Amino acid sequence: MHARAVAASASALLGLVALLLPTSGARADHEAVRPAVIAHRGASALAPENTLAAVDRAHRLGFTWVENDVQRTRDGVLVVLHDAGLARTTDVERVFPGRSPWRVRDFTAAEIARLDAGGWFGRRFAGARVPTLRQYLARVERNRQSLLLEIKNPRLYPGIGGQVLDELDRAGWLDRRHRSRLVIQSFDAPTIRTVHRLRPAVRTAVLGAPTVAELREYARFADQINPRYTKLTVGYVAAAQRLRGPHGRPVEVCAWTVDRPVDALIAAGHGVDCLITNRPDVVRRALSVFWTSLP
Template sequence: MHARAVAATASALLGLVALLLPISGARADHETPRPAVIAHRGASALAPENTLLAVDRAHRLGFTWVENDVQRTKDGVLVVLHDAGLARTTNVEQVFPGRAPWRVRDFTSAEIARLDAGSWFGRRFRGARVPTLRQYLARVDRNRQSLLLEIKNPAFYPGIAPQVLAELRRSGWLDRAHLKRLVIQSFDAPTVRTVHRLRPAVRTAVLGAPSVARLREYARFADQINPRHLGLTVGYVAAVQRLRGPHGRPVEVCAWTVDRPVDTLIAATYGVDCLITNRPDVVRRALSVF
């Protein structure tokens, strides 16, 4: 796209944002820092999600933060997968045709290691594997990246929060240097509370949008409130950020999953602290005009 076309597109988007935002309550431009960009499941629009390939793609694009999802196998190994089932992102139906509904928790780590987690995304990704959490942590560390780690479906995996913390400790991620590069989140507030109780130095986040009336309660154990970007308001963002979290800093807001330029600019103008996105490249370009 020519520079003149890019400028015209940016101006049009900013004009649309101005029309969509309330006149009062939004921060002035000079008071609104550019939000951080977090690559959702790695650069998951460009490489198969939650694989080491997606982590590396985000790294090559220059993105420091990646997000992932952690679950547990039948034999107790932590693996990086989003869905409770294996069918969408692997060839499990072909490898184990008689094992429906192909739930993560019904397969051993050795069985999951046999699966192709890349071909569904594109032929050139054939042979990608589902990483264990230990493998994933090693790759993120090698790339000097930071990690927003989601504990997925904790109701299926009793004791997964302390197990995740134990793996982080074994992998060297609970020292002072790594703690600056780590946030643990979940949709399940009791799980987040457990992480904070067991390891108070770890930053934590609650996924979703608790009512304003409950925000003060959540701020006792959560450093971030991470809502879906749809339905987000400038007033809600401000209500969160007025509170101090468990480490004495303002509670942050990370909105998900923001993939379109117009949504990027709206959320940024609301003053969110970070944007979780499948398309970090698109979001970065959009923020360049902010």
């Protein structure tokens, strides 16, 4: 979409969103409620998700934070991939036609390295590979980006939390210099509890929306509560942010996966700390138009 059309669309939303935004309960300071924008699986609306190309596209667009997903191969190598299966985002069915259901855990790292992880997205990305976590970390470091790392399907991969920490440690990501640039998250709260126990200095997040009554317990081991944006209310965000996380700072709330400008503006009005989005450029532009229009 051209910049003029995007600006016109965002402007048209302002009146609607002004009516939808809460008038009390959210933070009053406009600057305080402006959330950070995190590129989900890299800039995944513009390049194949979880590839180095998606990380680089987010970097070129000026986004500091990227989100990624981690699975484990049959021979114990950590790879960056969202699904437990390979079929949706690679050509595994063509390369290994007799290996259905094409689960990540049934393939070695060498076999996965043969797969095209970009051609499904567009011809220009053909030949992109599924990166190992080690390769991914090196690229994020080269770009001087920050990382929201999601441990996927930990019940399929016993001990993966500790293994992720070991890989981060080898890559130098657990030192004091990187602490502000790393958050480890999962839908599985016990895994995040384990990560916090093993490396208390590392910031952590739980995906999902625990009940308000459960938030105090979660704040013992999670610095962030990251719910789907449709689960947000002003009261829920405020209840989480009133608590102190394991590092003595207010618990943050990051909403996912927010791709439409109107949803981004409503979530921002609820007072969230960050938005996770496949379309970071669109969301950033909508937020910028909205906040600069306020008195």
